[in-house]
Amino acid sequence: MPALWKRLDVSQDVPAFILQEDEVYYAREYISKGGYKTSEANQLIMNLKKPVNRRGQRDWYYKEQAIDRFARELAAALKDGTVIAAIPSSKCRTDPEYDSRLEDTLSAAKRYKPSLIVEQPIVVNATSVAVHAGGSRRPDEIYSNLVWKGFSHEVHQVLLIDDVLTTGSHFRACKRIILEHCPAAKVAGVFWAKTVWPDPETSASAEVRR
């Protein structure tokens, strides 16, 4: 039996932009700023996020392995016919540093479970600075960079997929634009890992509160 994902609830530290009514799932805890070096979660996320300029290098293999693992775990956890969509990254598709890891993960998940429906209703208009490079975590700024492309068919429920849940700002912005166009749709978030801070005072929630 595949391992169970966790639903974000009141027993956990809720990221700054996630609201009580949000339906959010994650598999593992990712320790911000280090964590144990051989922790599987930290290793998987580091490999998945390997920068695209490593393409063709020997370590690129680990990125492909991470994508495949993410895809298999997603496919195993989702019901037949589930509609999934990637939360767009902060870079637009024409940017040379654009990383297609999430699209690749979703396509691979569909290979493992062909009944999955992969949609791409939202794209990013202009490249914004990535959060880890000092970019914005504010949902309204992220929202203003999103372009609505729409679904290819009628959608009642969609799972927004991303690798790491930190503040939830991208999820918030994407959920907002979907609900503006499809007010009756049910939107949930699925993340491979949720960031945890060993010291609560340095958490994203604390950062936003300041």
Place this chain on the structure above:
Amino acid sequence: MANAVSPYREMVAYETLWGQQNQSLRTLAEMFKRERVLPSELLRPELAREATEELRERVETLLRSKTGFSVAVHGAFQYPERLQQAKHPIELFYYRGDIGLLESSCISVVGSRKCSEAGKTNTKKLVTELVRQGFTIVSGLALGIDTVALKTAVEEKGKVIGVIGTPIDHYYPVENRGLQDLIAKEHLLISQVPFYRYSVEPFKSKRNYFPQRNETMSALSEGTIIVEASDTSGTLTQARAALQQGRKLFILDSCFENPDITWPHKFAERGAIRVKTADDITALLGEVKET
């Protein structure tokens, strides 16, 4: 999402089961072994006992005031499956810190609360060497050997896992409050003790959580090292658990030379390994996990 659990829901269900009359770690473990379901599924009306709803409400009222920890549930990502090798496995536990540490090579270093100076010196020497070789040190945060083992590992810049026999928001003994907070912040702190049951039961039965915690420490570790213990020490619970769970049990050579105790020879007859140095131990364990 099909394959998902709500940790909060499972915590409330598990704590409610623990709060039922005559429930114990053994009865719960047997029930979970038989049914193979989540705690919330065990609370289904047809399986639940009388007055469960009222109990669940009381449990939830208490749990709402508890924060600052996470919940690991059997079957979910990052719950260590090896815990199921314990005689009475725990289906759920609480933790603070980096759960990823459970994926490292873990070894328990335990012993008496009232320990000798030689015992302290031996612990420091052993732990320093194990940390150098990359092992994560698991111990119980009791006074004596446990404290020396954890403090030494932290001082040597190693990683530690503290497993306590009180609820995760309690400190016992109070002397270790600072150490426990440090472990929760920079390492990993674990407790299997149910908040509600603990809050309503008499002192006498609260003591049972300490030996139960030792069984968990053993199950989490590749091996257990006993540095020093008397014939009646609670540490011997972990010795028995290690053998029962198929883990390696190491007994420090000096224990065999103490004429006042008989347990080292008894355990050696049952498969425990007499060791002098950290190298004797690591030679018998697998490679330290690295990436």
